[in-house]
Amino acid sequence: MSxxxxxxxxxxxxxxxxxxxxxxKLLSNHCLWFSNLYNALRADSKPASExxxxxxxxxxxxxxxxxxxxxxxxxxxxxxxxxxxxxxVNSGIWTETDLDGNEYPLEARACHIQSQLIxxxxxxxxxxxxxxxxxxxxxxxxxxNEKLVSELNQRQRELxxxxxxxxxxxxxxQGIADAVSGHTSGVMVCQPNGKVAIKNKALVDIYKVTNxxxxxxxxxxxxxxxxxxxxxxxxxxxxxTGSYWEGEFESSDSSENRRWVRLTIGPVKDKxxxxxxxxxxxxxxxxxxxVEGFDAEHGAGGYDxxxxxxxxxxxxxxxxxxxxxxxxxxxxxxxxxxxxxxxKRVNDDLGHQAGDFLLSAIASRISRNVKHNDFVGHLGxxxxxxxxxxxxxxxxxxxxxxRLLGSIHEPISVDGQPMQITxxxxxxxxxxxxxxxxxxxxQADLAMYAAKESGKGQxxxxxxxxxxxxxxxxxxxxxxxxxxxxxxxxxHLQPQVCVRDxxxxxxEALVRWQHPQLGLLPPADFIAIAEASGLIIPxxxxxxxxxxxxxxxxxxxxxxxxxxxxISAKQLKHPDFYQTxxxxxxxxxxxxxLLEIEITExxxxxxxESVIRLLEKIRLLGVTIxxxxxxxxxxxxxxxxxxxxxxxxxxxxxxxxxxxxxxxRAITSSIISLAHELTxxxxxxxxxxSGQFNFLCGxxxxxxxxxxxxxxxxxxxxxxxxxxxxxxxxxxxxxDEPDFGTL
Amino acid sequence: xxxxxxxxxxxxxxxAVGKTSLVRRFVDSIFSDNYLTxxxxxxxxxxxxxxxxxxxxxxxxxxxxxxxxxxxxxxxRGASGVLLVLxxxxxKSFEMAEELVSLLREHLPDAPVIGLLNKSDxxxxxKLGDLEIAAVEALGVQTMMTSAKTGENVEQxxxxxxxxxxxxxxVSAS
Ligand SMILES: Nc1nc2c(ncn2[C@@H]2O[C@H](COP(=O)(O)OP(=O)(O)OP(=O)(O)O)[C@@H](O)[C@H]2O)c(=O)[nH]1
Ligand SMILES: [Mg+2]
Numbered sequence: 001m002s003x004x005x006x007x008x009x010x011x012x013x014x015x016x017x018x019x020x021x022x023x024x025k026l027l028s029n030h031c032l033w034f035s036n037l038y039n040a041l042r043a044d045s046k047p048a049s050e051x052x053x054x055x056x057x058x059x060x061x062x063x064x065x066x067x068x069x070x071x072x073x074x075x076x077x078x079x080x081x082x083x084x085x086x087x088x089v090n091s092g093i094w095t096e097t098d099l100d101g102n103e104y105p106l107e108a109r110a111c112h113i114q115s116q117l118i119x120x121x122x123x124x125x126x127x128x129x130x131x132x133x134x135x136x137x138x139x140x141x142x143x144x145n146e147k148l149v150s151e152l153n154q155r156q157r158e159l160x161x162x163x164x165x166x167x168x169x170x171x172x173x174q175g176i177a178d179a180v181s182g183h184t185s186g187v188m189v190c191q192p193n194g195k196v197a198i199k200n201k202a203l204v205d206i207y208k209v210t211n212x213x214x215x216x217x218x219x220x221x222x223x224x225x226x227x228x229x230x231x232x233x234x235x236x237x238x239x240x241t242g243s244y245w246e247g248e249f250e251s252s253d254s255s256e257n258r259r260w261v262r263l264t265i266g267p268v269k270d271k272x273x274x275x276x277x278x279x280x281x282x283x284x285x286x287x288x289x290x291v292e293g294f295d296a297e298h299g300a301g302g303y304d305x306x307x308x309x310x311x312x313x314x315x316x317x318x319x320x321x322x323x324x325x326x327x328x329x330x331x332x333x334x335x336x337x338x339x340x341x342x343x344k345r346v347n348d349d350l351g352h353q354a355g356d357f358l359l360s361a362i363a364s365r366i367s368r369n370v371k372h373n374d375f376v377g378h379l380g381x382x383x384x385x386x387x388x389x390x391x392x393x394x395x396x397x398x399x400x401x402x403r404l405l406g407s408i409h410e411p412i413s414v415d416g417q418p419m420q421i422t423x424x425x426x427x428x429x430x431x432x433x434x435x436x437x438x439x440x441x442x443q444a445d446l447a448m449y450a451a452k453e454s455g456k457g458q459x460x461x462x463x464x465x466x467x468x469x470x471x472x473x474x475x476x477x478x479x480x481x482x483x484x485x486x487x488x489x490x491x492h493l494q495p496q497v498c499v500r501d502x503x504x505x506x507x508e509a510l511v512r513w514q515h516p517q518l519g520l521l522p523p524a525d526f527i528a529i530a531e532a533s534g535l536i537i538p539x540x541x542x543x544x545x546x547x548x549x550x551x552x553x554x555x556x557x558x559x560x561x562x563x564x565x566x567i568s569a570k571q572l573k574h575p576d577f578y579q580t581x582x583x584x585x586x587x588x589x590x591x592x593x594l595l596e597i598e599i600t601e602x603x604x605x606x607x608x609e610s611v612i613r614l615l616e617k618i619r620l621l622g623v624t625i626x627x628x629x630x631x632x633x634x635x636x637x638x639x640x641x642x643x644x645x646x647x648x649x650x651x652x653x654x655x656x657x658x659x660x661x662x663x664x665r666a667i668t669s670s671i672i673s674l675a676h677e678l679t680x681x682x683x684x685x686x687x688x689x690s691g692q693f694n695f696l697c698g699x700x701x702x703x704x705x706x707x708x709x710x711x712x713x714x715x716x717x718x719x720x721x722x723x724x725x726x727x728x729x730x731x732x733x734x735x736d737e738p739d740f741g742t743l
Numbered sequence: 744x745x746x747x748x749x750x751x752x753x754x755x756x757x758x759a760v761g762k763t764s765l766v767r768r769f770v771d772s773i774f775s776d777n778y779l780t781x782x783x784x785x786x787x788x789x790x791x792x793x794x795x796x797x798x799x800x801x802x803x804x805x806x807x808x809x810x811x812x813x814x815x816x817x818x819x820r821g822a823s824g825v826l827l828v829l830x831x832x833x834x835k836s837f838e839m840a841e842e843l844v845s846l847l848r849e850h851l852p853d854a855p856v857i858g859l860l861n862k863s864d865x866x867x868x869x870k871l872g873d874l875e876i877a878a879v880e881a882l883g884v885q886t887m888m889t890s891a892k893t894g895e896n897v898e899q900x901x902x903x904x905x906x907x908x909x910x911x912x913x914v915s916a917s
Contacts, residue, residue, distance in 0.1 A: 068786050068801055072821065092815060093783030105782065132782060139758050139780050142809060146835050150870065153834075324779075639867070 005029060012126065016058075018081065018117035024063055026056040033104075033123055040098040041066040069094045070108060070121075077110030081117040088112075093124065102326065126373050126390065129325075133318040141663055148670040149288055151640075153262070155677035157246070159185055160264045160281045167268045167277055173197050184676040184700065186282035192275050194219040206261065206284045208253045221278060224263060227251050242267040242275050248285060260286045283673070287666040307363035307378045315377035315385060319437040328390070332431035334397040336386040337444035338366065338404065341422045341456040343382035346414070354414050358421070365407045370400060385444075394429060394461065401425050401459035409457070422457035424448055429461075477533050479515070480526060484538050488514045491546050494712035495721070496564070496683055496705040499697055503729050506562040506596065508685075508705065509547040510712045511539070531568060540571040545584045550715055552590040559722050564596040564626055569603045578617060585621070592622035598649065600628045604639065615644045626683065631671055641678055647703075648675045652686030655706075659695040672699045747790070749799040750908060751821050752901075755814060755843060756828035757836040758807030761861040764891035765828060766804045769901050774892050781806045784818055793905055800905070808839065816850045824855050824908040826900065827884060831860045832868040837875055844882040855907035858886040859900055864893045 005028030008015055014034035016024040026034070035056065042062065064071035073091040080086045088111030096104045105128040109120045124131075159180075166176050173189070177198045180187040186203030190196045196219050207220070228235050228249040238245045246264040253259060262285045270276040310318065327333060340362065347355035359382065366384055367376050375387040388400060408423045426448025428440050443462040451460040483489065491509045498504040513521040530536040544565055551563040571577060585592050597618070603611055615625055626647035631654055650671055657664040668684075675682045684696045687706030696704060713721070754762040763781050767773050770787045787802045803822070808814050819825070825847055830836040840858065847856055858879050860871055879886055887903065889896040 068788075069784065075820070076817070092818075095781075095783060095785040107783075128782075132780070135782060136778075136780050139807075139809065140778070143759055143778075146833055150834055642867075 002028060005031075009033075012123035014121045014123070016119040016121075018119060019057070022060045024058050024060070024119060026058075029055050031056075034121065037096060037098055037104055038066055041096060067096070069096075073108050073110075077108075077119065080110045081112070084112050084115070093128075100326075129322050129389075130318060130373075130375060133314065133321050136321065137314060137317055145288060145666065145670075148667070148674060149285075151674050152283065152285075152288075152670065152677065153246075155674070156185055156262065156264055156281050156283055159183070159187070159677075160266050160279060163187065163189065163279045163281075164266050164268050167279065184673050186284075188220060188280045188282070189277050190219045190221055190280070191277060194221065197277065203282060206253065206259065206282060208255060208257070221265075221280065224249075224251065224261075224265075224280075228263070239265060239267070239278070242269060259284055260288075287662075287669050307360050309363050309367070309376055309378035309384070311377065312379045315375070315379060315387075316437070318375055318377070319387065319435070319440070322387075322389070323435040323437050326433040327431075327435065329433070330431075331390045331392065332429050333435055333440070334388040334391050334394075334400075334427060334429045335440050335444040336388070336397065336401055336404070336459075337426040337428075337441070337448040338384040338386065338408075339424050339426075339448050339452070340382035340408070341424055341452070343421070346419075346421070350414060350417075358412070358414055361412055362408055362421070362423075365410075366404060369403045369407045374400075385441075391429070394427075397427050397429065397461075398459070401427060405457065405459060424451035424456050425459035426451055427459060427461045476526065476529050477535070480513075480530060480533070480535050480539075483513060483515070484535060484542065487542070488516070489539070489542065489546075490514055490520075490714070491543065491550060492712040492714055493550070493563070493718045494705060495710045495718070496685075496703040497709055498703055499701060503725075505725075506564060506703065507718065508564040508598070508712075509543065509550070509566075511543050527568075531570065534570070536568050536570055537574055540566075540568055541580055544580065545588070548584045548588040548590040548595065551594055552588040554719070554722070555591065555594065557719075559719070559726075560591075560594060561722070562594045562596055562624070564598050566628065567597045567599050569600065569605075572597075572599055572603050572611070572614070578614065581618065581623070582621070585623075593624075595622075596624040596626050596647070598626045598628045601630065604643070608639065612642065612644060619644055619646075631667060640674070640680075645680060647681050647683055649683045649685055650701075655684050655686045655692055655696070656688075658692045660691075665695070668696070669699050672701055676700070746795075747797045747799050749801060750823045750905070751801045751803060752824045752826065752904060752908075753803045753805055753819055753822045754826050754828060755805050755819075755847075756807060757830070757833075757839045758809045758812070760807065760828045760830035760833070760836050761889075761891045762807065762826075762828045763804050765826070765859065765861065765889065765897055765900075766802050768891045768894055768897045770802065772894075774894075776892075791902065791905060793909055798905055800901070808843065814843065814846055816846060819847070819850045822851055822854055823912070824904045825851065825857075826859055826904060827856055828859045828861050829871075829879070830862055831871040831888070832862050832865050834870050834875075837871065837879060840879050840884075841882060844884060853911060855904060855911055856884050857900060857904050857907070858884040859889045860886055861889050861891060863888040863895055864890040 008028055009031055014031045015027040017027055019025055076089045080089045088109055091108040093105050093107050105124040107122045111118050180200045183200055184202055186206050187200045188203055189198040225236055231249055232247050244266045248262045250258050251261040262283045264281045266279045267275040268277045370386050377385045409420055411418050411420050426444045428443035430440055446466045447460045447462040450466050451458050490512050492512055493507040493509055496506045511523055513526055515521050530539050547563050547565045554561050624646040627645045628649045629651045630648045631651045650668055654664045654668050672682050681702040683703040684701045685705040687693055687704050687708050693708055756762055766787050770789045783806055785804045789800050791798050805818050806812060827843055829840055876886055887896050887900050889900050
């Protein structure tokens with residue numbers, strides 16, 4: 001093969017010259033991927049290059065028969081070929097599938113080169129995955145957002161007509177004002193002369209009216225009509241003729257900040273048929289619009305805020321989409337898991353800004369030292385990954401790793417101080433036809449630990465002996481059986497603090513395993529094993545009983561606290577669950593109203609109807625129900641209004657990225673509004689810093705749980721805390737100071 | 744043997760409405776709940792009988808339209824018919840119908856268009872009322888409720904389009 005031919009093959013390009021007899025001649029003497037695909041797509045099965053050793057010539061008719069898309073493209077191509085001045089034309093991407101179901105994203109281009117007519121077919125297989133992942137992600141988010149918007153719109157309309165109905169039924173203005181005072185939608189009821197009858201707090205919040213008697217803003221109706229008129233010239237007419245209107249437009253608050261508002265306006269007529277009131281409901285949709293892509297800058301999302309590299313979610317999406325396609329025979333995928341050594345120290349010594357600077361610098365060094373097609377991701381903190389595809393041997397990865405180690409180690413100046421940093425790299429590979437993403441990542445992670453263990457600043461390939469350094473699942477499972485019979489578990493309590501009324505708080509019961517050799521283990525280390533082995537039923541029942549006991553004791557000593565207990569889907573669906581629950585309450589004399597069960601969306605996956613019936617029955621006992629990890633399953637948005645739940649817990653993956661990440665911000669805000677519309681209260685867990693805290697409080701989240709306020713703690717400590725809070729409350733210190741950090 | 748004629752038809756519509764799923768249901772009789780967005784175009788073939796001829800359908804499954812992706816009208820060239828797919832559970836998708844229909848009228852003035860209101864199996868989430876359906880039909884597009892998931896009306900929709908194409912072709916031939 002000529003060098004040029006080799007280069008073309010490497011680039012995935014099949015290059016043809018158009019001959020006088022309209023046929024196409026392959027320019028290099030062979031192009032493997034193209035011949036394979038062409039042979040697969042031809043109707044007759046005789047190999048294309050039969051009898052012609054040195055090059056492939058395909059008649060136009062055969063070409064078009066194998067590639068109908070090309071037949072269509074030839075019309076555009078011909079206009080270029082007929083006009084040498086025309087430059088070139090591109091077909092856009094189309095996909096072909098070979099007999100084994102492998103997909104080829106292809107793109108054709110027609111041009112002139114040295115007065116020859118050229119047709120290029122480019123195979124995008126190697127880069128397509130990444131491009132696809134970005135599109136997929138953008139569309140998944142747009143879909144989620146659409147669902148939220150449509151739910152919110154529906155609620156807004158319902159609220160609007162509810163108020164109108166009340167007005168028509170002559171409810172008192174005061175009664176309506178009371179009913180909407182705490183509502184998350186802004187509500188204004190005014191008379192045609194502009195006199196405001198009702199205006200609730202949410203409306204004041206949208207418009208940031210700091211001064212309560214800002215008379216210029218007495219009625220917003222005039223302002224709205226002027227602002228919306230540009231987009232909706234018909235608005236004035238509709239309103240004046242007494243019809244209903246809804247729409248979205250940009251509106252200014254009292255300090256001239258622009259917000260997007262979604263407004264519904266409905267007139268209420270008196271008995272004589274003249275308009276007595278306008279009922280207006282407004283929602284601030286600024287965040288939602290940014291996700292819809294009106295603000296295209298961040299539309300595709302999924303990037304780390306500091307380093308601009310694809311983030312963890314994006315990486316998982318990418319690797320899962322790769323796993324959907326088989327790898328070519330003899331080719332493999334390698335994953336490098338990179339963790340900076342002693343990064344925490346840099347961060348602590350020099351501060352966050354220096355830390356962020358360092359991360360960006362390292363990120364660009366990593367990106368510069370890998371091939372264009374390799375995927376670089378920033379999983380968060382000081383962890384990066386590089387995914388290398390289509391490798392032929394491990395040696396290629398050794399080369400990448402040593403390049404990366406060298407480049408990361410080069411001196412860097414942070415705040416004028418020269419410093420050198422090292423990293424540990426774990427490498428895993430897969431040469432099977434199908435990649436198992438979880439396995440690949442787990443092995444790379446293990447190898448990275450091994451690299452750290454053996455002295456940092458180096459890379460290590462995964463090898464099965466590394467498994468023995470962590471306890472094996474099977475062994476864990478056996479130990480778990482013993483642990484259940486020997487009751488090696490304890491419950492810790494983590495307070496959930498009510499934002500509006502700091503005197504009020506609840507606690508989530510979290511189980512810990514007092515492992516004889518390993519010490520206190522968090523749920524993450526054993527719940528999955530318990531789930532998989534069915535041990536979750538006895539373990540879950542123990543937790544439930546123990547939580548009721550603790551709650552009952554607290555209650556007896558004058559400390560009534562609502563305790564939330566996690567119930568797994570398996571446990572909930574066990575035919576005896578209701579009975580077990582009743583028994584626990586009865587035996588411990590714990591008031592049902594103080595018990596909350598936390599379930600996840602997965603409980604509703606099958607047989608939603610009967611789960612709903614069960615939950616309704618449980619609620620009749622007085623037990624409250626909380627929906628955990630909300631937002632990850634997506635599925636329950638549609639059903640939320642049907643579900644008998646009292647609380648939603650926003651999944652921590654959203655909280656984690658607050659307040660920087662736009663999507664998380666938008667999704668958190670809309671989950672909270674949606675829940676409030678449905679009179680469900682919202683708990684945010686995993687709150688670890690004041691940025692998250694302030695954002696969530698600004699969105700009127702109801703309860704906050706997280707390290708920022710309190711870690712999970714043993715019961716005795718919880719009792720001490722409770723007494724302290726009571727004492728403070730007694731001294732009235734606690735009331736107007738939601739400064740939980742000081743405790 | 745009966746005559747085989749090839750006809751191009753296009754699947755167009757907003758993203759994630761079920762264009763790919765409808766083609767897969769019609770051509771391969773399969774359905775997946777997984778959403779894998781289409782980039783560019785994919786052509787599938789299926790032969791269907793029409794009176795005494797066989798029609799080789801070349802079904803162009805075209806990437807969905809969203810704020811980042813416009814409909815590439817060059818893909819429409821030579822099409823004999825269009826299935827405009829909308830998602831009955833997503834108001835946003837039918838808001839886009841008008842714009843798409845006007846593009847079709849401009850680039851394919853003679854091709855019959857059938858509007859598919861897809862995902863009819865999702866009755867709880869269904870958001871299309873008579874009013875919205877009337878609004879789509881007011882654009883001159885006959886509509887049918889389909890479900891790629893259950894297969895409801897899928898075969899019928901493609902066949903209805905083929906028959907309309909045939910009728911259009913014989914009118915213009917005479
Ligand atoms: N319940 C239900 N789901 C459907 C139906 N048709 C499609 N879906 C789902 O809707 C999602 C999108 O389907 P696709 O067929 O990929 O949509 P598309 O229009 O080709 O999307 P783009 O290629 O992105 O434009 C997938 O998750 C499908 O499983 C249907 O009739 N019923
Ligand atoms: Mg598609």
